[in-house]
Amino acid sequence: MKSCTNHPGKTAYSICNNCKEDFCEDCLDEGKDFYYCKKEECQQKLKEELSSVYIPKYVVCHNCGSELELSEEEKEIRKVHCPECESLIDFNFTPPKILNKENYTEILSTLNQGDIALIKSILDDGNIDYFILGENFFGCETIIGTGKNFS
Ligand SMILES: [Zn+2]
Numbered sequence: 786m787k788s789c790t791n792h793p794g795k796t797a798y799s800i801c802n803n804c805k806e807d808f809c810e811d812c813l814d815e816g817k818d819f820y821y822c823k824k825e826e827c828q829q830k831l832k833e834e835l836s837s838v839y840i841p842k843y844v845v846c847h848n849c850g851s852e853l854e855l856s857e858e859e860k861e862i863r864k865v866h867c868p869e870c871e872s873l874i875d876f877n878f879t880p881p882k883i884l885n886k887e888n889y890t891e892i893l894s895t896l897n898q899g900d901i902a903l904i905k906s907i908l909d910d911g912n913i914d915y916f917i918l919g920e921n922f923f924g925c926e927t928i929i930g931t932g933k934n935f936s
Pocket residue numbers: 801802803804805806821822823824827
């Protein structure tokens with residue numbers, strides 16, 4: 786039996802997912818999937834684990850109900866494009882934000898990455914609600930739209 790790094794007499798309960806040392810129950814904090822010890826850098830990892838939004842491999846489009854399989858890239862950017870109804874589901878928001886073409890006004894449709902970058906910076910500066918469709922699909926026409934309700 787291994788014993789706790791901090792308490793030599795106590796039986797280790799689990800390892801810290803960050804430093805991989807053995808610890809007793811008192812020395813561990815539980816994250817979503819793993820345990821972390823009380824060390825500052827390990828607590829930092831715990832915080833990251835707790836703040837990350839869990840994204841399953843399959844999601845149901847909140848707009849049309851079709852089942853979508855997420856690619857690694859989509860998990861990375863936390864956005865899923867539904868080919869059925871052309872919605873973009875953005876998991877960076879809780880609850881996930883549904884960006885549907887119908888709710889937005891198309892302001893630009895372009896293949897020019899320079900234009901896209903420029904417009905994004907303008908919209909970001911103005912705190913304007915917008916979405917970009919097709920940004921990550923090579924050779925795909927990119928459409929930038931803004932929310933109809935913004936004034
Ligand atoms: Zn640790």
